[in-house]
Amino acid sequence: MVDVVIVGSVALDSVETPHGSVERALGGAATYASIAASYFARPGVVGVVGGDFPKKHITALCKRGVDLEGLEIVADAKTFFWRGRYEANLNDRTTLDTQLNVFQTFSPKLPASYCDRPFLLLGNIHPDLQLKVLDQVDRPRLVVCDTMNLWIEKALGTLRRLLRRIDVLCVNDSEARQLSGCASVPAAAEWLLAAGPTRIIIKRGEHGCSLFSQRGFFSIPAYPVQRPADPTGAGDTFAGGFLGYLASCGRLDEPSIHQALVVGAAMASFCVEGFSVGSLLKLKQSDVAARCRELHRATQFEAIHFAKWL
């Protein structure tokens, strides 16, 4: 039975980076998140594609154990398409083309069996749609929500209503600043905590991520990838790994949440090593475990006892 419901885009992406390019490759927030979650739990996708969506992508997702009962296929329409180019640093990117296609009229409808599932990821779509999903579910144990600058600019009121109904907001540092109007990330996190969620996850790209809650902050670095190829989907992969791990371990205590961040970071590091979902589809448990161990080794230190003080 599905334990992590993931709502978001399933897309075809054309991506160009200094390290190569792909044309109409499998992409979308729900795609990355569900593949990442699939290593630990049973994810189900709620989204929409067009008649042009290649069958091989359906097969790939099914093979990973992703449930697609909630994936609508509109035969006479086209799949959401995004074309973008990244600069040498892989941080700055330019959107060259966005074709909403089937997404223009998309309204998420959860299969009946998804409505009482314990974990819900609201991927980055219009906050109106994210609210519609919340109206269909029966008190999940944990609701994680992503968003983006577009909705902060165009639908701030809705977004603020949404914030009151989610448990974890998962955004990058610039989105946190923009949404809160605060100049520093810690101040932004404080503002966002007051707006509803009990936890704020700040994604910092190659620098790692931080968790803010009433208990203070917690941080982990990104796993150091020598030759990142394409950062597309890294944040969604992180969120999928995070929720998938929590679903598998069954606990929501602080130590488990911290471990889930580490798992998310490890999964994201695999994502950026290849284009599209190439590096994500065939992971071995030993690969993921090795990166989690390495992140543990890279962060643990002995408490400091100051001997003298001048």
Place this chain on the structure above:
Amino acid sequence: MVDVVIVGSVALDSVETPHGSVERALGGAATYASIAASYFARPGVVGVVGGDFPKKHITALCKRGVDLEGLEIVADAKTFFWRGRYEANLNDRTTLDTQLNVFQTFSPKLPASYCDRPFLLLGNIHPDLQLKVLDQVDRPRLVVCDTMNLWIEKALGTLRRLLRRIDVLCVNDSEARQLSGCASVPAAAEWLLAAGPTRIIIKRGEHGCSLFSQRGFFSIPAYPVQRPADPTGAGDTFAGGFLGYLASCGRLDEPSIHQALVVGAAMASFCVEGFSVGSLLKLKQSDVAARCRELHRATQFEAIHFAKWL
């Protein structure tokens, strides 16, 4: 007796940020680093100021136990002056004026008693001058070196000679990329390790810092400052705290190096809370210890044992 020799600028800074401004305030890499180190060790500054350098700054440094035998005072010349403005995010800054003044003809001369001291910090000055310092010292236990984009562009050959003679290079992420020509920080660190230093410290500003060595990488977050006022000198403060702590604990093993990074990060967090050295001059041991404890709490997690794998 001095145990940390710090070579670098002692300056007057006019700084404007969205949170306020100061005119001709005490600044300079050696100033920040020596004040930070003074809480743990006995730092000595090698630098130069002009006759216009206010006596109160000399007094402030002396009061913190900073040895000034190596601080040259050129009565008929002016102190190095920098004017800059920071944007709202406090990351982007514009240099509005730089007057080298006494620094134009500066050639560092170490007092005889400094030449056999165990710890040396080569603050960001022309790499020719940094080499001249190395010619005067007798095998320090640890040489840490900073640099900047200006020297990477103007004196790359000298910089590469310098890299072969230092133990730790301490630069920010964009400098590491520029110096190595590598697009990712991990690749840049690998390149830099092959160029000489046994350790590379990458400063990531508000995101923290990472250490790269043959033993792999290690990372700590920045202490989350709610209302940063002025980031000037944070990197120098970090380096001074790092070296000061190492001098006080007397060990250079990996656990001590990691703790020293934490101390550096804690000191840097105080630096950014005020303008100039305002927040750095009057720290209590309990303040610093509390931030180090908080950084410990914010990074320690239990090793992950994967229960199931789908």
